[in-house]
Amino acid sequence: MTIKHTRRTILKATAATVFTTAFIPNLVWANGPINIGSLTPNTGGGGPFGPTITAAHKSIVDRVNAAGGILGRRVELFQNNSETNPETAIRAARKLVDVNKVKAIIGTFSSSVTLGIMPLCQEANVIQMCTSSSADIPAKDKKGLVFNFQALSPRWGKAIADLALSNGYKNFAIMALNNDFTSSMVNSFVETVTAGGAEIVNKPFYYNGGQASYRAEVAKLIEDDPKAVFIPSYVTDFTAVYKELYRAGYEGKVFTVSIATGSKFKKAIGDAANGILHGLPVPPLESEAYKFYLKLQGLEDTGNMQHPFGTAGMDQISTLLLAMESAGTDDANEAAKHIWKVSNPNGERVWDVLEGIKLLRAGKAINYTGASSEIDFDDEGMIKARHFQLWEIRDGQDVTIERIQS
Amino acid sequence: MSAYLISIATFVGFYMILALALNLQWGLTGMVNFGIAGFFGMGAYTSGLLTVYVGFPFLAGVASAGLMGLVAGAFLSMLSVRLRGDYLAIVTLGFAEIVRLFLLNEDWLTRGPRGLSIDVRPMSESFDRNEYGIFYLGIVALTVLIVYFIVEKMRRAPYGRVMRAIREDDVVTETLGKNAFFYRVQVFSIGSMFMCIAGALYAHYVQSISPDHFVPMVAIFIWMSVIVGGAGNNNGLLIGAGVVMLILEGSRFLGDFVSFVDAESLSAIRIIFIGVLLILVIRFRPQGLLPEPKFQAPVGIKTTRVN
Amino acid sequence: MGQILFYGLMDGAIIALPAIAFTMLFGILRFPNFAVGTFMTVGAFIALTLNVTFGAPIWVAAIGAMAFTSVAMWLSDVIIFKAMRESHSISLLIVSIALSMIVENIIRLFYGNDVRGFELPLERPIKFAGIKFTPDQLWIIGTAIVAMLLVHALLKYTRLGKAMRATSDNFALAEVRGINTNRVIGATWLLGGALIGLAGVFAGVDLVIEPQLGWSLTIPVFAAAILGGIGSPYGAMVGAVLVGIAEELTGHFFEPSYKVGVGFVIITLLLFFRPHGLFGQPEIKK
Numbered sequence: 001m002t003i004k005h006t007r008r009t010i011l012k013a014t015a016a017t018v019f020t021t022a023f024i025p026n027l028v029w030a031n032g033p034i035n036i037g038s039l040t041p042n043t044g045g046g047g048p049f050g051p052t053i054t055a056a057h058k059s060i061v062d063r064v065n066a067a068g069g070i071l072g073r074r075v076e077l078f079q080n081n082s083e084t085n086p087e088t089a090i091r092a093a094r095k096l097v098d099v100n101k102v103k104a105i106i107g108t109f110s111s112s113v114t115l116g117i118m119p120l121c122q123e124a125n126v127i128q129m130c131t132s133s134s135a136d137i138p139a140k141d142k143k144g145l146v147f148n149f150q151a152l153s154p155r156w157g158k159a160i161a162d163l164a165l166s167n168g169y170k171n172f173a174i175m176a177l178n179n180d181f182t183s184s185m186v187n188s189f190v191e192t193v194t195a196g197g198a199e200i201v202n203k204p205f206y207y208n209g210g211q212a213s214y215r216a217e218v219a220k221l222i223e224d225d226p227k228a229v230f231i232p233s234y235v236t237d238f239t240a241v242y243k244e245l246y247r248a249g250y251e252g253k254v255f256t257v258s259i260a261t262g263s264k265f266k267k268a269i270g271d272a273a274n275g276i277l278h279g280l281p282v283p284p285l286e287s288e289a290y291k292f293y294l295k296l297q298g299l300e301d302t303g304n305m306q307h308p309f310g311t312a313g314m315d316q317i318s319t320l321l322l323a324m325e326s327a328g329t330d331d332a333n334e335a336a337k338h339i340w341k342v343s344n345p346n347g348e349r350v351w352d353v354l355e356g357i358k359l360l361r362a363g364k365a366i367n368y369t370g371a372s373s374e375i376d377f378d379d380e381g382m383i384k385a386r387h388f389q390l391w392e393i394r395d396g397q398d399v400t401i402e403r404i405q406s
Numbered sequence: 407m408s409a410y411l412i413s414i415a416t417f418v419g420f421y422m423i424l425a426l427a428l429n430l431q432w433g434l435t436g437m438v439n440f441g442i443a444g445f446f447g448m449g450a451y452t453s454g455l456l457t458v459y460v461g462f463p464f465l466a467g468v469a470s471a472g473l474m475g476l477v478a479g480a481f482l483s484m485l486s487v488r489l490r491g492d493y494l495a496i497v498t499l500g501f502a503e504i505v506r507l508f509l510l511n512e513d514w515l516t517r518g519p520r521g522l523s524i525d526v527r528p529m530s531e532s533f534d535r536n537e538y539g540i541f542y543l544g545i546v547a548l549t550v551l552i553v554y555f556i557v558e559k560m561r562r563a564p565y566g567r568v569m570r571a572i573r574e575d576d577v578v579t580e581t582l583g584k585n586a587f588f589y590r591v592q593v594f595s596i597g598s599m600f601m602c603i604a605g606a607l608y609a610h611y612v613q614s615i616s617p618d619h620f621v622p623m624v625a626i627f628i629w630m631s632v633i634v635g636g637a638g639n640n641n642g643l644l645i646g647a648g649v650v651m652l653i654l655e656g657s658r659f660l661g662d663f664v665s666f667v668d669a670e671s672l673s674a675i676r677i678i679f680i681g682v683l684l685i686l687v688i689r690f691r692p693q694g695l696l697p698e699p700k701f702q703a704p705v706g707i708k709t710t711r712v713n
Numbered sequence: 714m715g716q717i718l719f720y721g722l723m724d725g726a727i728i729a730l731p732a733i734a735f736t737m738l739f740g741i742l743r744f745p746n747f748a749v750g751t752f753m754t755v756g757a758f759i760a761l762t763l764n765v766t767f768g769a770p771i772w773v774a775a776i777g778a779m780a781f782t783s784v785a786m787w788l789s790d791v792i793i794f795k796a797m798r799e800s801h802s803i804s805l806l807i808v809s810i811a812l813s814m815i816v817e818n819i820i821r822l823f824y825g826n827d828v829r830g831f832e833l834p835l836e837r838p839i840k841f842a843g844i845k846f847t848p849d850q851l852w853i854i855g856t857a858i859v860a861m862l863l864v865h866a867l868l869k870y871t872r873l874g875k876a877m878r879a880t881s882d883n884f885a886l887a888e889v890r891g892i893n894t895n896r897v898i899g900a901t902w903l904l905g906g907a908l909i910g911l912a913g914v915f916a917g918v919d920l921v922i923e924p925q926l927g928w929s930l931t932i933p934v935f936a937a938a939i940l941g942g943i944g945s946p947y948g949a950m951v952g953a954v955l956v957g958i959a960e961e962l963t964g965h966f967f968e969p970s971y972k973v974g975v976g977f978v979i980i981t982l983l984l985f986f987r988p989h990g991l992f993g994q995p996e997i998k999k
Contacts, residue, residue: 051826085623239830507974
């Protein structure tokens with residue numbers, strides 16, 4: 001066989017690709033829509049969270065379009081599934097950037113996906129909005145285009161540790177799901193509690209999600225009879241771990257992050273969930289934005305912490321659209337600069353994107369305050385997350401134990 | 407749009423190299439390898455770490471990745487190639503899982519779940535974004551051609567006869583005085599080397615890798631490429647890789663036109679669609695789109711196909 | 714230490730039944746069916762619907778799950794695998810993976826990705842002879858043992874069971890001797906499906922019900938079946954307990970972060986020294 005023949009074969013394969021993609025109509029609209037990409041973990045490890053983000057993005061876009069769009073243009077939302085897998089997500093992001101010509105990709109969840117698509121987003125000048133916790137994110141963002149709507153995990157570790165100390169717990173054992181969200185959280189937790197005079201009785205260790213059992217891990221965790229355990233994790237593995245912890249007869253306090261203890265967790269575990277302490281960065285007290293989110297999603301206010309990522313999803317798309325309206329353009333570099341402008345505290349507080357657009361058009365300065373947190377960014381585009389709240393599950397309900405403000 | 411096609415073509419290129427390597431191991435020699443993701447990841451990290459931390463240039467990184475693949479492939483095959491196919495499937499799958507766990511857990515070396523960011527790229531200053539995409543596609547295409555040439559050469563040489571003989575019946579091969587074990591280890595290692603090279607090229611292309619990139623799903627798609635294209639046929643599997651990518655990525659466009667189902671359901675429907683399509687292809691083209699060309703046996707020797 | 718061994722036994726009880734089903738199907742049809750895990754998930758979700766939505770007691774839900782999974786697996790044969798009997802085992806393996814992608818996402822369409830659990834209150838452990846266990850854990854182990862005894866009785870004392878064993882030992886010979894191999898294959902799918910459905914309920918009680926539940930158990934199930942020797946149901950039972958114990962020992966005394974790799978390491982080591990498993994027969998080269 002000659003090389004010529006090979007080339008033909010490759011050509012055939014590429015021709016096949018071109019053939020099908022040629023059927024996809026030209027996505028340019030008469031009125032020139034503003035294209036936004038949404039890349040959420042609808043399957044895979046982030047599966048329990050992705051759909052709430054997706055829904056929040058869509059409802060805000062529908063709301064804005066129904067009121068005439070921004071800058072007089074329709075907002076076109078392209079939603080794709082990252083499968084919580086960066087290898088796939090890179091191709092999805094390619095499609096969003098190169099075919100749909102999106103100005104921003106919002107909603108990425110796992111750090112490996114956010115970081116995985118970052119080189120190509122930076123190259124193509126695309127804004128990224130994520131809920132990922134890796135400390136590498138600000139370091140890799142050379143152009144000031146990346147905005148993180150979830151506090152970096154060291155903050156979580158410190159806040160939960162402070163709350164644990166102030167509630168009088170002095171003796172901990174730690175295990176965590178093996179990912180970068182939890183590992184830096186564990187480090188800051190350990191630092192904070194040891195500085196506060198408390199003791200870590202085990203060598204903190206990591207387990208992987210998707211295991212056939214967590215029995216040995218749990219036995220190892222409670223071996224030395226700690227007064228409290230800290231288990232930062234996600235809801236799927238935490239549910240299995242907690243069941244085992246309960247069955248092993250552990251009577252001490254269980255600390256975790258609130259994303260592991262949503263309403264579905266409480267329903268799946270039942271009464272045994274009572275007594276768990278969990279914490280999360282939160283919006284200011286009595287947040288109107290949070291109530292607005294619940295109303296928009298058709299949810300009832302149960303007093304429980306609900307949908308931490310869905311709220312962030314709403315905040316992402318809202319700040320993005322407000323920034324574009326404020327910048328007077330959908331150009332990513334311009335709009336990115338205005339993200340600070342519409343969210344950091346120097347204007348009228350708004351949480352409904354339409355209200356914000358109205359004020360901007362009236363020439364007023366606004367301060368978007370979010371349903372997931374206050375939404376103020378530091379210079380690197382990382383959320384400041386001033387408020388942190390600790391709940392205890394009592395009678396199947398989240399009861400606020402303490403709030404801290406920094 | 408063309409930038410997108412170039413990027414997808416680049417991914418097809420990675421899949422083609424992996425598929426050619428798998429064809430060498432399985433299609434031609436009959437050794438099952440489900441550890442593709444492991445070699446792919448090992449290559450990516452070898453080149454990534456050496457270029458970022460030791461300062462190797464791009465080519466040296468890729469070459470080291472190939473060497474790593476050669477060594478790891480030799481090790482794994484010496485341990486296991488005597489096993490029956492379906493057992494080998496599970497042992498190699500396990501190898502990939504251990505590699506992934508190593509990348510995840512040994513963060514002193516690999517930076518663990520935080521992943522590795524790789525800035526090293528050949529001639530990155532000379533082109534703008536779109537041109538660079540084409541340039542890199544050129545590098546990948548050239549690699550595909552070289553690998554294709556080598557695999558095709560091996561297939562047509564007397565060496566290839568031994569490979570096929572081992573695939574059909576290694577007892578007979580042994581009695582004819584060929585050391586089947588030695589051949590198998592050789593072929594497996596060369597295949598693994600190509601897989602690691604593909605991984606290295608992938609790493610420098612995407613520039614940001616983490617253990618999550620190298621999950622068993624990659625292996626499954628490569629297997630699908632080979633089976634859909636036609637096991638044993640190097641031309642067929644090039645088409646197979648294209649077809650699999652077309653199914654994977656083409657279905658992504660569903661969402662742009664379908665508005666009556668929410669994105670969550672659509673994600674599920676898309677994967678169902680991929681699964682159904684793959685089953686249909688294997689069901690109705692069991693020998694693949696391009697079946698293996700009947701080997702022209704010297705007069706007097708009958709060859710049989712066991713497939 | 715006793716506790717860890719008990720935990721291993723507990724893991725074994727969950728993976729033993731699907732390992733038996735896997736090994737029997739493999740013995741007759743000669744391909745590793747990766748969809749075993751996904752069908753466990755199906756069993757768990759059917760039981761969940763019966764138990765939570767319709768308020769059926771868990772044992773009724775479990776019987777329903779067994780029936781449904783049994784028929785579902787049999788249908789997967791009728792619709793997909795039957796027409797592909799002559800295909801290469803690796804092609805069938807790939808088809809079974811594609812099938813599990815399909816089934817997992819059908820579940821996702823109906824139920825979403827949320828975590829769920831049965832209407833069973835979690836229980837605190839009882840301590841006996843230094844070992845902590847809960848009533849539901851004893852139920853799982855007990856039910857698994859009863860199911861295994863029934864499988865044993867079926868294989869040993871019924872005509873169908875004898876036909877199954879004969880077919881697994883040597884398909885061609887069984888056919889020549891007038892065994893209706895199609896009926897045997899159908900019966901194996903149905904029996905395997907029932908065992909897998911029941912194990913899915915166990916997994917649902919033990920872990921957490923979500924669309925990827927079965928994936929986490931697939932590799933231990935394979936490891937157990939291979940350890941025991943393909944085609945040997947009794948080997949699978951022993952293999953399941955050994956795999957369970959090995960995983961728990963690693964998790965406890967070695968590195969939990971490498972625990973999911975244990976199944977593989979066991980398989981590799983074992984195959985290296987005993988290529989046909991603990992109880993398997995060497996394959997006769999044809």
